[in-house]
Amino acid sequence: MDVNSVVSSVLESKKYRDLSEDLVRNVTVTLSYKYSDKELLDKTKAKLRQIWGAYYSSRPDFKKLFGKFLGKKIELADIVKIHSSTKERALDCEKVLSFVTENTEVSRRVLDIGCGLNPILMMITSLQFDDYICFDIDTSQQHFLNEIFKSEGKTNMKAIVCDALMYDFPRAELAILFKLLPVLNQIDSKKCDEFLNKLEVNYLVVSFPNRSLSGKEKGMRENYKIYVEKVSKCGYALIANREFSNETVYIFKKQNRAM
Numbered sequence: 001m002d003v004n005s006v007v008s009s010v011l012e013s014k015k016y017r018d019l020s021e022d023l024v025r026n027v028t029v030t031l032s033y034k035y036s037d038k039e040l041l042d043k044t045k046a047k048l049r050q051i052w053g054a055y056y057s058s059r060p061d062f063k064k065l066f067g068k069f070l071g072k073k074i075e076l077a078d079i080v081k082i083h084s085s086t087k088e089r090a091l092d093c094e095k096v097l098s099f100v101t102e103n104t105e106v107s108r109r110v111l112d113i114g115c116g117l118n119p120i121l122m123m124i125t126s127l128q129f130d131d132y133i134c135f136d137i138d139t140s141q142q143h144f145l146n147e148i149f150k151s152e153g154k155t156n157m158k159a160i161v162c163d164a165l166m167y168d169f170p171r172a173e174l175a176i177l178f179k180l181l182p183v184l185n186q187i188d189s190k191k192c193d194e195f196l197n198k199l200e201v202n203y204l205v206v207s208f209p210n211r212s213l214s215g216k217e218k219g220m221r222e223n224y225k226i227y228v229e230k231v232s233k234c235g236y237a238l239i240a241n242r243e244f245s246n247e248t249v250y251i252f253k254k255q256n257r258a259m
């Protein structure tokens with residue numbers, strides 16, 4: 001199958017139809033340099049599982065979930081447990097977010113890139129921003145987040161669908177990249193560097209899981225040094241880092257740049 005046929009086939013399938021077309025095309029084109037037409041569809045699906053599908057233990061029906069939320073049958077604190085990354089952060093989230101506010105001058109625009117359900121955690125903690133924009137490749141999830149923001153009167157919060165590797169982000173004071181860099185690197189390490197270089201922010205908050213999805217700790221921390229170097233090379237200085245129960249958070253400040 002050629003690239004166009006693979007992209008159409010993936011987007012027509014029930015499992016992957018919620019994904020951003022830009023992302024599916026980007027992944028397929030990148031893999032097409034490495035694999036034959038015969039292998040391309042399977043390799044593309046495997047990559048999509050790795051960077052997106054693996055984080056929901058079972059795929060939520062977001063329409064039904066929103067109905068349950070409106071009917072007061074599920075609370076925000078339980079919704080975050082559906083995504084493995086927010087489930088892991090839920091335990092420590094006030095501590096993680098206090099660590100971020102203590103080390104940054106956050107107030108105005110914040111970008112949360114590769115957000116998953118983290119925006120919901122932001123809503124249920126005491127942290128407030130004037131303008132909070134969150135980005136992910138999952139169209140149903142982002143629509144669901146916008147519905148939740150609307151129903152809770154959060155006019156300062158907005159969810160957008162995009163492939164971070166191909167998007168021009170607006171300027172902001174802070175960008176949150178919780179557990180995102182290893183995922184972007186799995187798609188294309190060169191484009192991951194370009195993404196970091198293009199961001200126009202004063203502070204970057206980057207985190208990594210302390211264990212892999214299968215629970216392994218071995219080699220995880222050593223691996224993250226590579227990303228710390230990557231971010232530093234893009235003109236950011238590491239100003240703080242702390243290990244929490246399930247993730248390690250690094251805060252970087254852009255050097256010589258005024259907003």
Ligand SMILES: C[S@@+](CC[C@H](N)C(=O)[O-])C[C@H]1O[C@@H](n2cnc3c(N)ncnc32)[C@H](O)[C@@H]1O
Pocket residue numbers: 023051052055085086089113114115116117118135136137138162163164165177178179180183184187
């Ligand atoms: C490990 S999860 C982290 C979720 C969230 N940041 C958190 O820590 O709670 C990675 C997230 O990145 C999203 N993602 C993967 N590739 C992306 C891309 N190219 N652009 C934007 N988001 C992406 C996935 O859909 C998933 O929600």
